[in-house]
Amino acid sequence: MSGMTLLVSDPDRYHDVYSNGFARIAMKETVLQEISQYFDEHVMTKLTGAFPAEDQFNLLGVGVGEGHHEQHFLKTLGSHFSSIMNVAVDRNEHLLESFKINACGSTPDEKSHRDMQWFNGTLQQFFDESPLANCKYNLISAIYSMHHVGDIETTFTRLASMVKDNGVIIIVLSESTLVEETLLQNTWLPASYGTHEKLTKEKVITFAKQRGYTIDVRKMNIKWDLTDLFEEKSELGDKLVDSLTSVAHFRRTVPAEKLNELISFWRSFCSNGEDGRLYAPADDVIITAST
Template sequence: MSSLTNLFDNEDRYQDVYCNGFSRIAMKDVVLKEVSQYFDDNVMKKMTDAFPADDQFNLLGVGVGEGHHELHFLKSLGSHFTSIRNVAVEPNQSLFETFKTNAAAWSSDDKSNHDSRWFTGPLSQFFSENPLAKCQYNLISAIHSMYHTGDLETTFTRLMSMLKDNGIKIIVLSECKLIKETFLQNTWLPLSFRVTGKSLSDEIRKVSEQKGYTVSTKKLDITLDLTDLFDEESELGDKLADFITCTAYLRKTASAEKLDALMSFWRSLCSQEEDGRMRTLSHESIMVISK
């Protein structure tokens, strides 16, 4: 299995797999709408109650990807706060460009004083190299990124220490049984060592409450259509297999025996519905942690 490679080590393949694979089945528009509505209904009130409108508002985005969620946050915050510093961290340069372009377009049209700072690289490198890691933030967002930030408690504690008093950290997590069980049952996958049987949202809640932070959570159930995953001729199926296993070109590099076992395992965790499509559930958690 030495030929298997970590998907995150191949930036071009990761972008292709994420944008043209997983994004096609992930109901991203539904999740974005739900998170945006929750932000506007809950987080904005906390922010406007806690901080004066004419103070500089500092926002840190962790693992922002294309930045669709963070752009909505900026637009909502810009409707109230007159000065915003937007700091964004993302290791994938290609995905990052989308957020940069959209944020620049919004900034040029918005009347608030808006300053964006971009850091391309992992969060650990931002912590160690960038002076903006020493700033205090009103709001920190981590949308589908806490899986990749290293030791959970250490990273979470560091981020919370960067919040101002009354600051907020908003986290969105996806916990798909099929993906988690794939790693737990197939330890030959390159990144299987990162996955435990624990619920990440439960771990974050436990650490938060131990440190005296207030946590509120909203749960969403999202249905994933994995039909193409079981089609050997499907290019989308190839990309879904890579995403689920975090392995670049899995179907070309894993043995036939391993692939057959994976396909059988995945079928056991999907339901074939009346239309013939193969579907599974992903549980989304929107978590707001108040300092």
């Protein structure tokens, strides 16, 4: 269908949709708290037991966005490791710039020296163009970004080759059928997965185990409040529609019958909360792979 623009091709709209739209229903504070607690209690135990505090610690963040999770990782790592090189990769310049500003404005632990490196581009471009792709990392994080990488087997194999012995890969996935099924079942959408299989935790776990990794999985109980999605004149609803379809200004550019089909489709995934709002499960999971 002509006239549709991929959301990632409109950086300003992309930033607006996720910062002022999806962020309002994604329970970011709860997600940040759960991931941070898991990192502090489980991942740090592995890392501090495997690597000397005086060695340089290398952290690679894939699809970091504004870097909220990576900033917590840096703070916790900085309380133990004396030197950290942080490499942040994201295709969205606005989000990466926000990470830069926040990172520069924070006060790291005095015992930790930070070397911050930035790469604005896709993960594949990072692999192809950056000398930092030849480094070995103690920790690689991919928080809600693995569904953007395409071939998960090839990508995971490449990332695994970049991890030091005894290093850790931490991946956070949202298995929400609402997002996945929207792209799987509507092949007319430009970002549609078409005949490709959706990314699931089972697929990631299988690939990781085949490569000799020990896997730990933690499920988060997160629900999205999608009430505004079904309100025709809601500005937040417009942004939610864009985030679910990966199309910029979807309601302005797509025929009404197509929009109505999707509205009915999305409604079938929602349930009524005690507060009268409409909620859909996100099914978010934390996966750690370690050798």
